Structures are given as structure tokens and as C-alpha cells.
Amino acid sequence: FQVAPHQASRASSALFAEYEPIEGEGKINLKIDLDIPKVATMDEIEKGKKVYCRCWLSGTFPLCDGTHQKHNEATGDNVGPLIVSVKKD
């Protein structure tokens, strides 16, 4: 008895959690740096706070410019920014 190659492969991949896309899941970035494989952003904060875009539509990306509000109104979405502040000692 031999396991066919495609069965062995299936059994092997079952050891890992398969990714199940959510219904309706598609591209969420239609604007920012579309020519690169992945838009990861490094940023520094020294004091106070910064407001970061999570809608991928800001004209000041990676910072928020409020466009999420228009996006939410147009699509029924509920996204908003990330506000990071430096904790005082």
C-alpha cells in the first residue's frame, strides 16, 4: 500500500491551519504603493501622539487624513484610525 503523492501532500498540509478567507474578502489596498509586494511601515514616535491610517485611502498615508469617514459612508464599512501615544514615565 502506497500513499499517492497528492494524498501525502494533503495529509501534510492538514497539520497546519488552513487559511479560510472570509466571505467577500478581497484586496483592501487599492491605492498605496501598489508596485511593491507588501506595504509594511516603520515609524517612530518621540512624544505626544500620532494618528495612523488603517483604511488604505489616506492622502497622507501612513498617517490618517480622515478619508475613512467618507469611505465608511460610501461603503457601509466601520473602519477608523489607530492613535498611538507615548506613555509618560
Place this chain on the structure above:
Amino acid sequence: FQVAPHQASRASSALFAEYEPIEGEGKINLKIDLDIPKVATMDEIEKGKKVYCRCWLSGTFPLCDGTHQKHNEATGDNVGPLIVSVKKD
């Protein structure tokens, strides 16, 4: 000569930039706090760095758990996290 009400309204709204959704723009949050109108997140960082989710799929939202990579593979998207570090004096 009188401006009809709908014309006056149109002229007035033209003073503001109309929002033009991008082709294919739709909901980007299919998972996080869908019962609230807007998911804005406040977070503090004291030292070092934090890695924040921008794909709206992380199991550790608002922090990144790497799910963007599977999302990118499944959809052809190119999103990635935001990494914020505290700048040393």
C-alpha cells in the same frame, strides 16, 4: 432670474471636494467589532516597538499576528503592518 433649489444645492456642494470611491472599493473590515459604527483604536507605547494590524483580520487586533500574509496570498493584496517604535532622546 432665480436659481432653482436643487441647482443652488449642487453649486454649494461643489465647493467641497466630492468623494469618488476607487473602482472596486468596498468594506475592508469583515471581522472586527462589526457592531460599532467606527473602530478607532487608542494605544500607548512606553518603550521598544509594537506591530499593529492594518489588514483587519488579525486574531490579536489591534496588534498584528501575521494574517496579512495569508490574506495577501489569497487575494493578491499587498498589505502589511505598521511598526511603531519609541524614539530615544
